[in-house]
Amino acid sequence: MSATHTVSVIVKGRVQGVSYRAWTQAEARARGLSGYVRNRDDGSVEALFSGPPEAVDHMVALCRSGPPAARVTDVSLREGGDPPETGRFEILRG
Template identity: 55%
Template sequence: MATRFLIEGRVQGVGYRNWLQEEAQRRGLRGTVRNLRDGRVEAVVVGTFEETDALLAACRQGPPMAKVTGIGLDPVGDPSVTGFVVLPTA
């Protein structure tokens, strides 16, 4: 099972996707991250509860120029990717 993070706030144009990819890879997580046309960032994360929770805590802060105002969480299906991939905007 994977967890989808829907990250709101000033999270586009500040390097959030690449930052999240690096944070996830450092924790050994798999998944995807992309910008959404409505201004949010969507990440689908697969890993242990502990590492996923640690990434969630980091995502609340984000990179230096980001201002996160909220993160929604949903269980989703496994994206079946190797590593952590930045996807095109959806």
């Protein structure tokens, strides 16, 4: 039985309008993670990652750079929380 690790992150910098959400979804799905990513009103991006601890940790590390056009200045992390109800990784709107 493998453990499931869940974290939420807030990514700040130039992360909207640079395909950060689509990139995050592709990277998370490639690692078998579930959760979501969405833009926030303050210009940051919020994501929830849930899955094997190694895959979650790797995804958080990737978020520190993001896609090529992004300029990440900060990634804040909150450990734990409830895993998503669906087994998919989705882009949430609004």
